[in-house]
Amino acid sequence: MSIIDLKGLLVPLGALKQIAKEPHTIKYPDQTKEISERYRGFHYNDLDLCIGCGNCSTICMNEAIDMVEVEDIEGKPGDSGLRPRIDYGRCCYCALCVDVCPSGSLSMTADFIKVSEDAFDFLMIPGKDNPGGKDKITFDASTDTSLNLFERVPMRELPPEERVQSFAEVFLGYTEEEARIEASRCITCGLCTENCPVHMHIPEYINAISRGDDEEAIRIIYDNNDLPEMCGKVCTRRCEDVCALQVRGEAVAIRWLKRYATERAENADMIRRIVNPEIREPNGIKVGIIGAGPAGLTAGYYLALKGYDITIYEAKSEPGGMIMYGIPKYRLPYDSIQKQVDYMKSIGVKIHFNTKVGKDISFDEIYNKHDAVFMGVGLQKGYTLGIEGEDAEGVWAAVDFLGLVNEGKRPDMGKRVVVVGGGDVSMDSSRVSRRLGAEVVQLYRRRIVDMPADDEEIEGALEEGVQIIEKAIPTRVIKDEKGRVKGMEYVRAELVPPEGGGRPRPVPIKGSETVIECDSIIAAIGQKADFGLLPEKVQNSLTFERGKIKVDDERRTGYPKLWAGGDAVKYGRVDAISAIADGFYAAESIDAYFMQVKA
Amino acid sequence: MTTQDIIRALNETFELKAEVLHGNQIRVSMHKKQVAPVLLYLKNQWGFIHLDHVSCVDWIEENVFELVYIVYRPQDQLTVLVKTKIHREHPEMENMEGFWPHMRTYQREIREMFGIEFPGFEAPREFILEGWEEIPPMRRDFDTRGYVKRTYTTRPGREDAWSVREYITRRTGEKLPDFARKYSRD
Numbered sequence: 001m002s003i004i005d006l007k008g009l010l011v012p013l014g015a016l017k018q019i020a021k022e023p024h025t026i027k028y029p030d031q032t033k034e035i036s037e038r039y040r041g042f043h044y045n046d047l048d049l050c051i052g053c054g055n056c057s058t059i060c061m062n063e064a065i066d067m068v069e070v071e072d073i074e075g076k077p078g079d080s081g082l083r084p085r086i087d088y089g090r091c092c093y094c095a096l097c098v099d100v101c102p103s104g105s106l107s108m109t110a111d112f113i114k115v116s117e118d119a120f121d122f123l124m125i126p127g128k129d130n131p132g133g134k135d136k137i138t139f140d141a142s143t144d145t146s147l148n149l150f151e152r153v154p155m156r157e158l159p160p161e162e163r164v165q166s167f168a169e170v171f172l173g174y175t176e177e178e179a180r181i182e183a184s185r186c187i188t189c190g191l192c193t194e195n196c197p198v199h200m201h202i203p204e205y206i207n208a209i210s211r212g213d214d215e216e217a218i219r220i221i222y223d224n225n226d227l228p229e230m231c232g233k234v235c236t237r238r239c240e241d242v243c244a245l246q247v248r249g250e251a252v253a254i255r256w257l258k259r260y261a262t263e264r265a266e267n268a269d270m271i272r273r274i275v276n277p278e279i280r281e282p283n284g285i286k287v288g289i290i291g292a293g294p295a296g297l298t299a300g301y302y303l304a305l306k307g308y309d310i311t312i313y314e315a316k317s318e319p320g321g322m323i324m325y326g327i328p329k330y331r332l333p334y335d336s337i338q339k340q341v342d343y344m345k346s347i348g349v350k351i352h353f354n355t356k357v358g359k360d361i362s363f364d365e366i367y368n369k370h371d372a373v374f375m376g377v378g379l380q381k382g383y384t385l386g387i388e389g390e391d392a393e394g395v396w397a398a399v400d401f402l403g404l405v406n407e408g409k410r411p412d413m414g415k416r417v418v419v420v421g422g423g424d425v426s427m428d429s430s431r432v433s434r435r436l437g438a439e440v441v442q443l444y445r446r447r448i449v450d451m452p453a454d455d456e457e458i459e460g461a462l463e464e465g466v467q468i469i470e471k472a473i474p475t476r477v478i479k480d481e482k483g484r485v486k487g488m489e490y491v492r493a494e495l496v497p498p499e500g501g502g503r504p505r506p507v508p509i510k511g512s513e514t515v516i517e518c519d520s521i522i523a524a525i526g527q528k529a530d531f532g533l534l535p536e537k538v539q540n541s542l543t544f545e546r547g548k549i550k551v552d553d554e555r556r557t558g559y560p561k562l563w564a565g566g567d568a569v570k571y572g573r574v575d576a577i578s579a580i581a582d583g584f585y586a587a588e589s590i591d592a593y594f595m596q597v598k599a
Numbered sequence: 600m601t602t603q604d605i606i607r608a609l610n611e612t613f614e615l616k617a618e619v620l621h622g623n624q625i626r627v628s629m630h631k632k633q634v635a636p637v638l639l640y641l642k643n644q645w646g647f648i649h650l651d652h653v654s655c656v657d658w659i660e661e662n663v664f665e666l667v668y669i670v671y672r673p674q675d676q677l678t679v680l681v682k683t684k685i686h687r688e689h690p691e692m693e694n695m696e697g698f699w700p701h702m703r704t705y706q707r708e709i710r711e712m713f714g715i716e717f718p719g720f721e722a723p724r725e726f727i728l729e730g731w732e733e734i735p736p737m738r739r740d741f742d743t744r745g746y747v748k749r750t751y752t753t754r755p756g757r758e759d760a761w762s763v764r765e766y767i768t769r770r771t772g773e774k775l776p777d778f779a780r781k782y783s784r785d
Contacts, residue, residue, distance in 0.1 A: 062747055203782070
């Protein structure tokens with residue numbers, strides 16, 4: 001070993017090579033530390049995107065999140081109007097709230113410093129109290145990492161080529177396993193209930209299904225819907241339009257889950273045993289109901305539960321009104337309606353069939369025999385096309401055509417049928433015509449996307465080979481020498497946005513006349529009510545609006561002790577669930593009326 | 600060294616089926632008795648000198664805990680996830696504090712948070728929790744919300760909170776019967 005330790009002298013000089021490198025430390029406060037890419041600091045909430053479902057608040061095990069009213073935010077269907085507020089004294093920044101946010105509005109930011117002497121400053125409404133957080137989002141609710149299940153369990157169905165061979169039910173229903181999985185997707189927020197006309201207890205019955213308590217689900221369902229199996233198959237399901245999951249994915253299959261639960265009760269006796277409703281002692285008050293459609297049946301059922309003596313007068317030989325005579329059996333089988341009506345009869349609802357009011361019995365007789373009357377007569381007459389030649393043999397109103405087929409008759413429609421319209425009834429007419437062996441061409445004056453029919457129905461019709469011609473306005477029915485339908489002339493239309501905004505209007509394109517040869521034509525452009533059964537003095541005291549009776553919130557008409565509901569009434573939408581809501585609320589109103597009289 | 604070399608070696612030496620999780624990460628599951636020899640083998644034979652992490656998952660539906668030991672080879676940034684499942688009733692795992700000094704920290708944490716015992720491990724029992732008298736809190740059957748409700752008071756200023764379900768019900772007039780209420784969210 002030499003006296004001078006050369007190595008010992010030189011090695012430390014090696015550190016000099018670091019001199020030109022950037023240091024790992026920072027100059028505080030001139031520089032701030034870089035935040036990691038997925039940092040979870042204070043929350044940010046896009047207040048416009050947020051739907052106030054409260055899933056964040058529910059998931060938070062620290063109970064750090066409250067749902068509160070926020071200035072300038074109004075609730076509406078699909079938005080509770082509440083927004084999350086976070087207690088940062090409790091938040092542990094785990095971000096589960098972000099992971100379960102169905103709308104994707106909630107995120108976390110790079111901000112994490114807040115200094116205040118006021119403890120209340122640590123209650124913050126993300127988005128409102130930190131609008132700048134928008135530009136500092138580090139951890140978001142991407143659908144890749146979300147814990148929500150955005151895809152629905154598909155419903156099994158018959159293949160299209162098999163469907164058109166018969167009137168067998170198209171949709172096969174969920175199995176138990178499928179129903180449990182689908183039900184478990186629900187976040188039970190309840191936004192859906194607002195868009196349901198009768199405000200069914202949707203989150204509760206879906207939660208019951210997900211827990212395997214099918215009978216409890218049935219009880220909850222029957223609490224304010226007496227025709228749930230029908231709704232489970234053919235409801236217009238506006239509830240699904242506002243489901244929290246449909247913001248970024250597929251809505252929970254609320255309708256199919258209701259169908260699953262109600263089909264567990266296989267017959268009227270089972271429904272009675274499971275629902276086991278409380279029936280009040282008979283109170284001797286008689287209520288007459290005109291029409292055994294959804295509105296009349298519902299009013300009858302809920303009044304019977306309240307102890308009223310109920311008699312329903314029905315013109316046809318079967319109950320159900322439009323759900324029996326209007327909806328094709330491949331969507332809603334006969335037994336399904338019969339089972340629910342048998343259950344209502346077991347509660348004490350009496351129905352006189354083949355009793356047309358105004359013909360077999362007068363309105364006055366019913367009115368005098370009962371203490372109150374509810375009227376749910378529906379829309380019985382189809383609108384006519386209002387074009388030349390429509391008196392030809394082979395031109396049908398959809399409501400008559402569907403009624404005949406539902407009675408079991410099989411009218412000869414020939415080789416080719418033209419259907420006019422774009423609603424559910426037009427889809428039914430087309431698909432029934434396919435089942436009768438005809439080729440079908442459907443004309444609609446706007447585009448397919450504008451059709452008011454359920455997407456599922458449009459899809460079903462296309463799969464079954466229905467040809468839809470968009471932007472086509474019928475102009476003339478062409479007859480042969482015997483006065484039978486030979487063809488249909490139509491013009492193409494262009495959609496012109498009206499001045500002052502609104503829905504584009506179809507305007508005929510000159511010279512675009514085209515003729516389709518056909519053997520039958522079905523007009524499915526809407527129906528109107530027939531109030532011929534009402535005596536003049538009653539008609540005079542009612543208010544009519546666009547051919548419908550006007551009623552108040554409680555479904556009272558302007559005539560004493562006369563309530564009305566269903567399609568023939570100007571209140572809400574025209575569908576079965578709205579009719580059920582009318583019947584339900586009318587029953588409550590009638591009951592409240594007599595309770596007051598008694599008191 | 601590649602992921603395939605490690606997969607082959609684990610297969611030839613221990614008859615284990617390892618797989619590439621993604622990129623440079625390898626995942627391999629085994630019986631709990633194999634974990635110690637495999638970790639030592641990876642450390643001493645293959646240069647996985649760094650213990651990156653030890654984690655635990657409560658698979659309550661299967662009645663097991665899953666332990667995941669993550670080791671790392673710095674030269675080529677290879678990672679191996681060594682996984683094993685142990686019974687949830689009286690869970691025990693081999694004490695491996697001698698393999699890496701910081702294994703003690705992980706074992707203390709897992710013992711406290713999941714209640715998994717490491718026979719022969721003499722570190723103090725109390726680690727992060729103080730005076731804990733409940734079941735280990737990271738177990739899935741621990742009622743976190745119930746604990747929070749019992750333990751903490753709500754600060755003033757939060758009285759204006761709404762239940763979303765109630766709020767909508769008030770707007771629509773829906774009458775929710777009691778027998779349905781038990782299925783409501785809140």
